[in-house]
Amino acid sequence: MKFLDQAPRFLFFTGKGGVGKTSIACATAIQLADAGRQVLLVSTDPASNVGQVFGTAIGNRITAIAAVSNLAALEIDPQAAAQAYRDRIVGPVRGMLPETVVAGIEEQLSGACTTEIAAFDEFTALLTDSALTSDYDHIVFDTAPTGHTIRLLQLPGAWSGFLETGKGDASCLGPLAGLEKQRAQYKAAVEALADTQRTRLMLVARAQQATLREVAHTHKELASIGLSQQYLIVNGILPDSEAENDPLAAAIHEREQAALNAVPAVLQQLPCDYVPLKPFNLVGLPALRQLLSATPAQAQASIDPAVELDEPGLPELIDGIAKNGHGLVMLMGKGGVGKTTLAAAIAVELARRGLLVHLTTSDPAAHLSETLNGTIGSLNVSRIDPHTETERYRQHILETKGAKLDAQGRALLEEDLRSPCTEEIAVFQAFSQVIREAGKKFVVMDTAPTGHTLLLLDATGAYHREINRQMGSSGLHYTTPLMRLQDPELTKVLIVTLAETTPVLEAANLQADLNRAGIKPWAWIINNSIAATSVTSPLLRQRAMNELREINAVANQHARRYAVVPLLRHEPVGVERLLALTGENSRHSES
Known part of the structure; x- marks a missing residue:
């Protein structure tokens, strides 16, 4: 090496x-x-x-x-x-x-x-x-x-x-x-x-x-x-x-x-x-x-029976999401677990059912247009540019809070505003405009703000708290973005992971973070599962066996409801393949 x-x-x-x-x-x-x-x-x-x-x-x-x-x-x-x-x-x-x-x-x-x-x-x-x-x-x-x-x-x-x-x-x-x-x-x-x-x-x-x-x-x-x-x-x-x-x-x-x-x-x-x-x-x-050895490892799975997995799939989750006819669907998880593909698949299936859907992302590498590779009626797609939103937010803070500072204070404020949390807060503010649409249609959000960012918004900022202070004694009805996310009737958070040890532990940490912000994840999605496929490769059959422990941990320890999505032979790119991913025959699919 x-x-x-x-x-x-x-x-x-x-x-x-x-x-x-x-x-x-x-x-x-x-x-x-x-x-x-x-x-x-x-x-x-x-x-x-x-x-x-x-x-x-x-x-x-x-x-x-x-x-x-x-x-x-x-x-x-x-x-x-x-x-x-x-x-x-x-x-x-x-x-x-x-x-x-x-x-x-x-x-x-x-x-x-x-x-x-x-x-x-x-x-x-x-x-x-x-x-x-x-x-x-x-x-x-x-x-x-x-x-x-x-x-x-x-x-x-x-x-x-x-x-x-x-x-x-x-x-x-x-x-x-x-x-x-x-x-x-x-x-x-x-x-x-x-x-x-x-x-x-x-x-x-x-x-x-x-x-x-x-x-x-x-x-x-x-x-x-x-x-x-x-x-x-x-x-x-x-x-x-x-x-x-x-x-x-x-x-x-x-x-x-x-x-x-x-x-x-x-x-x-x-x-x-x-x-x-x-x-x-x-x-x-x-x-x-x-x-790290150059000698090829021999798989021992050829003598083992194929894994017969009978777990809920994506169609069951989408049935539950579609019931209300509108709402916010947020996909969260670490990079590389397939959030963009799953967000697009859910949005396309909801639109296929005749429901109004707005699919939005802030992921610079999401390439939603490439994933969709087509259009479907009643589906609107947008992308929030993190760089643009962050610059807008920074300028606003510098023009308001920064206007009263001396040169040293302004320099420190500029350093403060270079942190990644600044970007998340700025993007969340842009998302907040989209979230309001969830009262009338489905908003499917790829790359949501982390639980930590939501806590910062609530506990140090002041939008949610300031509204509480201003409106609390007025008797007027009000709803802040965080309150929308905490409302299980309006918002369904889906945590995306893989059937591997570290991704499952990271997803569990994310869930704990969200719980502290008063947001209860609605479901988990285990993506790209070999155990949910039919394979003859000895190596892949052994890998499928290895996944069972992690799928069991999600089902019995972490998730209130969950779905297992198979690893597919072809990338789910394009409306037709995305629909195949969410259709009734999607599980055990090799399409």
């Missing part, structure tokens, strides 16, 4: 949930340790399963892996780190400030930004404290800090006073209020990340066009802040041999090769490794030692 050639001291693996970065990080650590190097494996993934992979309890302490000489591991718990971080910031003001103010600070520190920064706070010593890590030749990190986190840590130093005086807006800067005393250590950590002699960053992807586009965005974001030593790892590629006698396997192989032939230009310049798909779960040392 190219990424292991002359490996530097720090190796970071980053990528979306479900692409296999934990497995590759673990396999890398084992390979380096087997070569006689002293290795520390560190996970900062909220859904970390490193302990499960090695079959031993690890936790937030350096633990020797007994079965692998020279290897130790550490699992940083981002949620625990975030809670300790919140306590450190909120503790001194509790009892001194009104409870409503304290609650607002806690809410501002409740989202993903705080978790990311708190996790960085935990492992920054591993990058800068030589005494702490002097025993190790390599430190392998499962989950690198995002470009967003690093940019925040590079911001000017006067955050605390800026936020305390109320000059900031609802954004990601709240979590930075407690960092002043550690700026030197953070600066050293960021320098270590940018040092190509010490650090190498691996971008882990799957052979899917949408995933590769997201990785290209990550590459540019990290390169722009100095993290230029990057390698691309494309994981889970179906071997040629599996495509010989199985039509579905052949179609998957063809799609993957097409994606690899169309790799974004910015990624083509990177050193690249390809890791073939394995038939087994990547748990335990024998499996991990095979992951």
